Amino acid sequence: MFWADKIAASSQGEQIVNDSKTPSGRVHVGSLRGVIIHDVIYRALKHAGKPVKFTYGVDDYDALDTVPQYLDRDKFSPYLGYPLCNVPSPGDNASDYAKYFMGEFLEVFDYLGVKPEIYYLRDLYRSGRLNEHIDIFLNNAHLVREAYKEVSKAERPDNWYPFQVICENCGKIATTVVTDYNGKEVFYTCKPDATNYVEGCGHSGWISPFDGNGKLPWKVEWVAKWQVIGVTIELAGKDHSQKGGSRDVANAICRKVLHKKPPYHSPYEFILVNGTKMSSSKGVGSSAKEIAELLPPELLRFLMLRTQPKTVINFAPNYETITRLFRDYDTLIEKYEREGEKEALTKDLLSLFYAQLGDEVKTYQPFDFSTLISLLQIPHIDIEPEVEKRSPQPLSEFDREVVKRRIEAAQKWLDDYADEEEKLVLYFDEVPEQAQALTDEQVNYLTKLIENLENTESWDGETLQTVLFSTSKELQMKPGAAFPAVYLSFMGKERGPKAGNLLSYLEKSFAIGRLREAIALKEAIS
Template sequence: MAASTEADWVSRFADDVIAESERRAPGKTVVVASGLSPSGPIHLGNLREVMTPHLVADEIRRRGREVRHVLSWDDYDRYRKVPQGIPGVDASWAEHIGKPLTSVPAPAGSAYPNWAEHFKAAMTAALAELGVEFDGISQTAQYTSGVYREQVLHAMRHRAEIDAILAQYRTKKGPAKPAAKQQQKQQKPVDEAELAAEEGSGAAEEDDGGSTAAGVGYVPYKPYCGECGKDLTTVTAYDDETTELSYTCACGHQETVRLSEFDRGKLVWKVDWPMRWAFEGVVFEPSGVDHSSPGSSFQVGGQIVGPIFGGEQPIGPMYAFVGITGMAKMSSSKGGVPTPGDALQIMEPQLLRWLYARRRPNQSFKIAFDQEIQRLYDEWDALNRKVEDGTALPADIAAFNRAVGTAAGELARTPHPLPYRTLASVADITAGAEEQTLRILSELDPEHPLGSLDEARPRLDRAVNWTTTHVAAEQRTVVRSEPDRERLAGLGDADREGLKLLLEGLDSHWSLDGLTTLVYAVPKLRAGLEPDAKPTPELKTAQREFFVLLYELLVGRDTGPRLPTLLLAVGQDRVRALLGA
C-alpha cells in the first residue's frame, strides 16, 4: 500500500518521531510504546493507548523506516480489586488481592493459566483482527527472569535522588473542580458514558514508594512476599554494599534476601515507567488523562528518566476519552465494559480503525453500540464513495487509507458491502434465516444481484450480531401472520386508494430504490400530484400517516424498519395478503 503523504495528525506525529529518533540515535530502529494492565477486560478506552502509537508506527513503516511497537503487558502489577460482572468470578477472588496479576487464578472455566493471560488473550485476538503489529513484553517475565536486575539495583543506589524528585510533587494537587462541573458530571446521562484508560499504562493508582519501616528511608521497590505471594510487605532494612534487603509481611512472614539475586518484586510505578523508557529507548508513547495531570506518573517520570536512568522522556500526546453510548464510565478492573472484541462482533475492523484514525488523540469520540451504529456506517460508506469518485478531502483520504489497511497490505473487506441498516433490518425480520435473507438481499438491486451470502460477509454477520445482541426483544420486528381484517374493513376511501396504488406498483418497483420511490409517491398520487412533486408540509403529514398505516397493517406497530426494506423482506405475496389484496 502506498505511503500516505497527507498532513493529517498521524503524518505530523510521524515527522516528529522520526526527527526525534534521528536526533537520539541516527539510523536506529524507531521505538514507540504502549502499556496495558490486564487487570480485567481491556476496554475500548484502553484501545486508544495502542491505536495511537500503532497508527504512527504504521505511517513510519509506510515510509520505509524500521520501527518497533513495544506493547508492555503490565501483568506484574498487583491485583487491586475483584471486578464486578466477570463470568466465572465471585467474591472468593478477594483472597488474591495483593498478588501479581499472573499469580491470580483465571476466571472459572477459562482456558488460560492465570488472570492476566485470560484478559491478554482477548485483546491479542482483537489486535490481530485490527491488523496491529506489536512486540509484546510481559513485565512478569522481565522482572522474574532478572532482565531488570541492574536497573533495580541502580534505582536502589539512587533512591535518595529519586525521593527528592518525587518530594517536589507529593504535596501538589490539581485545582479543585468547580461545584457546577461536579454537579454536571453527576447528572451526566449514562448514554454519554466515557471510557478513559484508567489502567491503560501501568497501575495509575500505585503509590510512588514502597512501604518501609521507620528509619529506613525511601525505597522505590516493592517485594512480593515469599509466603503469601502478596505485596503487603514493609522493607525493614537495606544494605547497599551487600544488597541485603529485609522485609516483613502482613501475613507474619519475615525474610532477608540479596536483591542482586532476588527477582520476586518490582519497582514502584513512577520509577518503573521511566526505567522502561530508558531501557527500551522509547521515542513515542501517548498517555491517558490519568497519567498527564500535574504530579502524575508521566510528568514525574520525565524528571526521573534522565538524571537517574540516563534516558529521555518519550514525546507523545495525552489522549482523550472514548465514549460508549448507553454505558456508564468504568475502569478495566470493573465488569460490563465493552472491549475491542465486543466492538468487532458488530462492526468490521475497518470501521473501528477509522473511528480512532479520524480524530486527533486529544479529541474525544463515541463508539456506538445502539442505533447510532447505523449512522456511523452510513457515514463510512459515504466516505468510501467520495474516495472512489475523487471528491474526498485530503485528511479524510488519509484517515480512510489508515482504516482499510496497514503497511503490510489491505485488511480483508466485504466484497459486496450492502448498507448496514438494510442488513440489520433484514436480520431483524428474518431472525437470521439464511435462505430468506439471501432472497431479500438478492432483490435489493436487480441490476447487481447478490449471488451468495458470502459476498455480503463479514458485514452481514456483524449486522446479524448487532440485531440479536443489542436490539431489545420489544423492539424486534414481527410480521403479522394474518391480515388485520377489522382494521382493513374500517379503512376510509383515501386509505383504500393509497393501498391500491401501492399494490398496483409493486411489480414494476420491486427493488430497494424502486420501492423507496413508490412509498413516497403514493401520497402524492393520492393528492392528485405528480410522483416527483416537491414535498409540502401537508404532503409530509400525509406521507407520515400513510407510513404509519403500512406499519400497523404489516407489523402491528406504528414504526419499524425502513418501509422499502420491510416490503422486500415480507415478499410480494405476503404484502398483498396483509394489505387486503
C-alpha cells in the first residue's frame, strides 16, 4: 500500500489536511515537497471515499527578517521587522510583498494541479477569527512558558507573554515584547535590542491585541490555526520535527493549554539542489517556478513522489539526473500500460498514479529524452518530423503533445542548465584536432568499423550500436577503448551520448567520410 493510502485507511471522520508557507522571498522547489505530500494525502482520502478538505495557509503576518539578494536593499531595508503583508510589493502585479511572492508560488500550484483552499493569516487576525485563542494564550501565558521550558529547554521570563504587537510608532512587529495583559489590552515595548537584524524604536504603551494589532509567536500561532481551521492532518519538514523542536513545542502547547489532541503528524525530508538545502531569503538553489518551467508537471510531481517522504531528494538538474528521471517515468508508463487499474497497482505505479494532475494515467509512446536533447543540437534537423520518423509506430495526438512538451523541456535544459561538457558539440566542417590523439589500436578499430558500416543497411541507433559493439568484439578490443575513437572523430572528446544514436543523427555518407578523415589526420602526423 502507498504511504498516503495508509494514512487515508487509518483516518476516521472528516479530515482537514493543511500546509502553510511564509512568503519571505522567491519560493524554492524544496517547499513543493510539502505541497505535493499534502495534496496526495488529500487525494488518497478522496479515493477512499472519506470527507476531506485541503487548506493552505500563507503566513504573511511574519516579519521581514532579511532582504533577499535579488531585491534592492536600499528600497526594502527600511521595512525590516515589518509584517510581510505590510511591505511594498517588488512588482506592479501584487498589492504587497507577501502576495507578490505567494502569487508566483500559486501559479506553480495551478501548473501541478494542486487546488487547496488558500487563506492568509492577515485575514484570520484582522477579521477577529483568532481573537478567542489570543485571549486564551495570553491568559495562560504561564502554561505556554512551561511548555517551552519542558520541551525545548527554552526559558521565558515570568513577565513574557506569547504575543507581538505591531508597533504603533514604527510599524515593526519583530521588535516588540509584551510584558502584561489586563484582559483587554497588552503592555508592550518596541525594544532597540530585540533582534540582531533591526532596531526597535523604543516606544511603549497599552494596546488591544485583537483584530490584527499583532500576532502570536508562530509555534503558538500554529496551534491556534489548527483549532480555527479545524486541521486534523499536517505533516512538517525534518527541521521542524526534531525532538524538542517546533512541532513538539506546538503539540505540548495544544495539549497543555487547550487540552486538545494535535493533528496527525509525520516528518518529511528536505529536497537538496546540487546538495544544498533551499532558503527562500538567501536565494539558494532553484525556485519552484524555475523548476516548473523546466519539467512537465507530471514529471515534477513524480520527482517528489518516487521517493518516500522520509528520504532526502537530491536533485541536480544535470544530464545524467534529468535523463534518468524521464527514463524512469517512461518505464513506469510502459509497466502501467501492461498492469492496469489503480486498485491492483504496486507502490511504484501508485507513485505514477499520484504524479498525474487528475485521476487518470494517460499512456503514450515514450520517446527517449536524451535523444531529444541530442537531436535539438543537430543543425538542419526539423525536430518533430524527425521524432515521427524515428518512432516505431505512428504517433497519436497525445503522443505528439507529450513529445512537444518534452522538446520544450529539452530546449530549456540546454539553454539554462547544461554545462559545456554536457552539450553535444559536433564538428561538421572539419575533423577535431583532438583526433590526432587516436592510438594505432583505435585507428584499426575505425578502419574495420568503416567496412562494417558500409555493409549496414539499417541506419537506426540500435542497429548501429550493435555494429559498434560487434566491431570491437571482432578485434578483441574493449568498448571503453574503442568508442572514444568515434567521439574524438566527431566531437573532439572521449565521451558523449550513446554512440549508435550519435551516428544515426548523421547522414551515412557523412559519418563514414568523417571516420576516414580522422584516420587520415592521424596518419598525416605519424
